[in-house]
Amino acid sequence: LLTEIYTSLMSGIFFLIFRMEDLRAFLFFNSLRNFSCFIFTTNLFFYTSQQYFFYTIYHSVFFSYFIFPACLYILI
Known part of the structure; x- marks a missing residue:
């Protein structure tokens, strides 16, 4: 029961x-899109390609x- 609560948490x-x-x-x-549509598209491409990889590592x-x-220290 404790492990189930812990994993769900x-x-x-x-x-x-x-x-x-x-x-x-x-x-x-x-x-950014309100500022400029071109900047929005380039940043969106950058976000989808590189930032997702950075997200997972981080x-x-x-x-x-x-x-x-x-969390382990608090639970124990």
Whole structure:
């Protein structure tokens, strides 16, 4: 039971952080689109190609080295 609660909590936190990052990027690109459509398209291409790769590395490193041991320490 404890492991089920723990895994659901971790996946919920992970999903929440991903949704927050997506929302922030969406708001940022929306303001850019009001400024210029060309800049919006180039930034959108950059976001889809490179930033997703950076996201996965950043979140995996961040979770494996900071949040996961902290939650484990709190639960134990």
